[in-house]
Amino acid sequence: MRTFHIGDNDAGQRLDKFLSKAVKRLPKSLMYKSIRLKRIKVNGKRCEISTRLQKGDIVYLYLNDEFFDDVPLSLPFLSAPARLDIVYEDENLLLVNKHPGLVVHEDDNGSVDTLIHRIQHYLYDKGEYRPQQEHSFAPALCNRIDRNTGGIVIAAKNAESLRILNQKIKDRELRKLYLCVVKGLIEPKSGEWKAYLQKDEKTNTVTISSCKTPENRTIITAYRVLQQTKAYSLVEVDLKTGRTHQIRAHFAFMGHPLVGDGKYGKLEHGKHANIRRQLLYSYRLDFHFTTDSGCLSYLDGKSFCIKDVWFAKQFLEEFSE
Numbered sequence: 001m002r003t004f005h006i007g008d009n010d011a012g013q014r015l016d017k018f019l020s021k022a023v024k025r026l027p028k029s030l031m032y033k034s035i036r037l038k039r040i041k042v043n044g045k046r047c048e049i050s051t052r053l054q055k056g057d058i059v060y061l062y063l064n065d066e067f068f069d070d071v072p073l074s075l076p077f078l079s080a081p082a083r084l085d086i087v088y089e090d091e092n093l094l095l096v097n098k099h100p101g102l103v104v105h106e107d108d109n110g111s112v113d114t115l116i117h118r119i120q121h122y123l124y125d126k127g128e129y130r131p132q133q134e135h136s137f138a139p140a141l142c143n144r145i146d147r148n149t150g151g152i153v154i155a156a157k158n159a160e161s162l163r164i165l166n167q168k169i170k171d172r173e174l175r176k177l178y179l180c181v182v183k184g185l186i187e188p189k190s191g192e193w194k195a196y197l198q199k200d201e202k203t204n205t206v207t208i209s210s211c212k213t214p215e216n217r218t219i220i221t222a223y224r225v226l227q228q229t230k231a232y233s234l235v236e237v238d239l240k241t242g243r244t245h246q247i248r249a250h251f252a253f254m255g256h257p258l259v260g261d262g263k264y265g266k267l268e269h270g271k272h273a274n275i276r277r278q279l280l281y282s283y284r285l286d287f288h289f290t291t292d293s294g295c296l297s298y299l300d301g302k303s304f305c306i307k308d309v310w311f312a313k314q315f316l317e318e319f320s321e
Helices: 015-022 028-036 115-126 159-170 246-253 294-299 315-319
Strands: 002-005 040-042 058-061 086-089 093-098 150-156 174-183 190-200 205-209 217-228 232-239 280-287 303-305
Touching (some): 015 058, 174 246, 190 246
Parallel strands (some): 150 280
Antiparallel strands (some): 040 058, 086 093, 174 280, 190 205, 190 217
């Protein structure tokens, strides 16, 4: 028999969701059968798949040892640096300035040096993350940014914050603003563009169309030109929809590809030949809650900004012909 004592980061989950994380070797079919036959109990009593776990509960599992992982816990995040560019931190979350070139999660190349591993290493060193004491939770990212894009990424330190932040993002109660440099002069200097985006999973690219089809999805991109030279525009972007590569593909579709974007535009020559990544930065995050925000209510109305985005500070100098 094994037991799990339910703590803060386990509470609130359905029993089946908890078990799928805490006992990864247990097949779902056997899990359901064991619950039905009372080989899995909560507080010594019969339970259901949908039972909501509460802090202080004890889950009893009358199962063979083969389903439990007794191999010493592997901590791959310790192989990643613990260095972070922190924009804001409190007991519930981290806002980190991810620099271009760093992946947020492990990709097909299997790199251990990812943003989430750096965050977990940082919190482990601080004593705020103890994986040996967690059954079903690890610090997690609430939003993602492409490898070659920089900007603010949100990380939750506990399960309640992760749940709330994910719901707030879904309900669009967090506003993310981007800066980018694009080719050409945009007219009018502010507005909204509407189009339709379709993703190709095999190539991880998207195509934009002005016509709706059953396969594509609506995108809306709001923009405001901040500065212009003879050939380039510095633009602030407010995504009204958040689709894969939306900014890069939508601006290219409108005839204004991002500087440095070799996927949806053309790489620069001459003076800007050294720019090999798209000039795009998620530079500002605003919290505007309209529904219950639980333990994160203190964030309502707050804004966080990265003020030293190099291409914005040096735009007139770097992009004047």
